[in-house]
Amino acid sequence: MSTELTLTNAKIVLEDEVVHGAVLIRDGLIADVSGAPTVAGEDMGGDYLLPGLVELHTDHLEAHYSPRPGVRWGKTAAIQAHDAQVVTSGITTVFDCLRMGSDEDGGFEKGEMRAMADALADAGREDRLRAEHLLHLRCEVSSDNVLEHFEEFENDPQVRLVSLMDHAPGQRQFQTMEQYTLYYKTKRGLSDEAFDAFCKRRQDQSARYARPHRDALAAHCAARGITVASHDDATLAHVEEAIGHGTKLAEFPTSFDAARASHGAGMSVLMGAPNIVRGMSHSGNIAARDLAAMGVLDVLSSDYVPLSLMHAPFILADEIEEISLPQAIAMVSATPAKTVGLDDRGRIAKGLRADLVRVCRPEGVPIVRSVWRQGRRVA
Structure with missing residues (x-):
């Protein structure tokens, strides 16, 4: 059975830019990266979304x-x-x-x-x-x-x-x-x-x-x-x-x-x-x-x-x-x-492993909020 997860309202750190959008995860892989937040999905609250x-x-x-x-x-x-x-x-x-x-x-x-x-x-x-x-x-x-x-x-x-x-x-x-x-x-x-x-x-x-x-x-x-x-x-x-x-x-x-x-x-x-x-x-x-x-x-x-x-x-x-x-x-x-x-990893890009980290950084030491490895939440 196929599994899907959307992480939205995130500052997504891509290879050469940071975009405010959403990432679709399907069966452990990144299926899509959107440059705009979606209506549905897990709200990242404007936090950073980084590659693992x-x-x-x-x-x-x-x-x-x-x-x-x-x-x-x-x-x-x-x-x-x-x-x-x-x-x-x-x-x-x-x-x-x-x-x-x-x-x-x-x-x-x-x-x-x-x-x-x-x-x-x-x-x-x-x-x-x-x-x-x-x-x-x-x-x-x-x-x-x-x-x-x-x-x-x-x-x-x-x-x-x-x-x-x-x-x-x-x-x-x-x-x-x-x-x-x-x-x-x-x-x-x-x-x-x-x-x-x-x-x-x-x-x-x-x-x-x-x-x-x-x-x-x-x-x-x-x-x-x-x-x-x-x-x-x-x-x-x-x-x-x-x-x-x-x-x-x-x-x-x-x-x-x-x-x-x-x-x-x-x-x-x-x-x-x-x-x-x-x-x-x-x-x-x-x-x-x-x-x-x-x-x-x-x-x-x-x-x-x-x-x-x-x-x-x-x-x-x-x-x-x-x-x-x-x-x-x-x-x-x-x-x-x-x-x-x-x-197969290290970047947020379509087709790569969904190894992702939600990070809040108001100032000083960043705070790791959530971690996904191959689409599975592990922290």
């Missing part, structure tokens, strides 16, 4: 699963808590980051992330999830066991994105030792001697493993058609390496030169929405607003605060003259979807 947000990089599930050092929460409970928070932030498609490769800063044992992926699949089959969950494998290429962890996902069709990361000191995210010292020595409470030994081990591991692991993982992704992301690129040499690996997504570049070069090479440049909201990077790197003003910011990620993915586009539209609201919303919907090959 597409989140490519969030560590939020990990925070629910391991909320304190040494604590492991029940996987299903962690997944449901994570899912509820992302959906009520307007996110209808989420790429859950699973960490591949352990190091001295923590990490997970072999099998833990595989078990989490299996629990996600079970939750989907049991209709526990309101957002659609796909997998993003965060591969620490300087770890000696990253390939061993990755093997458990070699044939998993839910893996759609793989990022190649190296958090060794003195490069990429931590270009200066001052940043690294604050992040690791202070956080871990290490003595000078212990910290020096820690840094040397990490640098030695990076020198030994990073390049061969990058090459092996990129080759595997190319063979399977998985999108590859670079991470924390700082130099033009890093960008050239990413180009050689067929990278489509440049996550969190740490210099203006790397961001410009990545964007110029056709990669989607991703920065954190919390960076936009706070006006700065939490690790002291470049401000995402500056990249937006330069025209080289393509995608936003909530990273560690789900609601920031809804908040940040409105800030960009308010504060940067060159960025309209439709352009800002595209950074959290159409562009991330296109980057990873999800061409």
